[in-house]
Amino acid sequence: MAVVCVRGPLRKLAGGGAEHQLEGSTVLELLCALELRHPDMRGWIVDERSRIRRHINVFVNGERGEEATAVRSGDRVEVIPAITGG
């Protein structure tokens, strides 16, 4: 099991929980598992092409990850909307 961490409106959609223990071997599998558990999240992180939305960043144990990034049991996956501005 890995831990997926969400915040802001994603946390509300995920039933209020910030951390979610989920099964999956890649970032995409984990995010799909999160959507399955909390259907209101569908389409918020991953789009119809099974791609992580452009302005959402995912970090696996502090390192930038993408859809196919491998995840092991105990890993921590942070889902963070991009901070943009100038």
Add this chain to the structure above:
Amino acid sequence: MTELVVGTKKGLYLLEGEPGSGFEVRTRAFAGQPVEFATRDPRTGRLFAAVISPFYGPKIFFTDGDGDAEWTQADGVALPEGGDQALERIWVIALGEAEATLYAGGDPGVLFESRDGGASWELNAGLWDQPSRPHWQPGGGGLCLHSICTWPGDPDRLAVAVSAAGMWLTEDGGRSWRRGNAGINPRYLPEEALKDENAGRCVHHVERAPKQPERMFMQFHGGVFRSDDAGESWIDIGGGGLPSDFGFPLMVDPADPDSAYVIPLVADMDRVTPDGRVRVYETRDGGSSWAARGDGLPAEHAYLTVLRQAFSRAGSGEQLELYFGATSGDVFGSGDAGASWSTAATRLPPVYSVVAV
């Protein structure tokens, strides 16, 4: 009392007031978020907001309360999973003719239909599966389906406009579609490209005359057009007194099929009101002539941009109310069919859409 449902770059605003006066901001919702389009269904009182989050993608929300009540995300506003495209934007929500039916148009050139009052939506497969779709060319704002023209009393007849895939018509409720671009010969296309039906027809906005549904008016990317055959073919009516035939919004008086209103901008390379003056132009003869209607509007050093969804009406005839918003955050209104204008609201965020209820 008139309600204005205003979508802005930083949230949804509900304004209320009397025609010809200043309006009060009654409610703000979706603070900080871009609301591309918002409207209220007068049949049910339900409010809709198309929220275009740069982070989480486009969604439609609705509420049966006032704008500060709880909002619910509508189901089904997405493209088929597993393809190579994602829904980029929702540009418009329109009331259908059939009970509890609504339509929504979006990017990439897609139409959604709801038959349950807007709680759930389904992608229109007929338009989605158009064989020519891979050749459709997006306009500057994307491949946006922005105009949805229903036919009073006949739910099967519908016309939609896609920038820049042109006009599409259906007479079987959206199962099959055909183009309606005859007579639209853009100046920006070389002569040899005019025969290519996939060459971009950058329609900016289309309205149907409710009393004479065969008649339609179009603001084009360089050109104002009229159709007298339900969108099959178009004639240029962009001369006759307009300072420019470039612009985005267009409105009609439902009582008068010879009427149309446009808000010209200088040109595609200079999208502001001409001569630093804000003026609405009106025709009452089907586009043979146009007259400026600017009494009460900013008359000097006013370089406003009015977007395609930011022009709306309520009532008709002599009681026709007209309202438009600009990216400056100003909203202007007229309670006498454009004869005189006043500032309805000012210092809002950039206005994306205005719907008068």
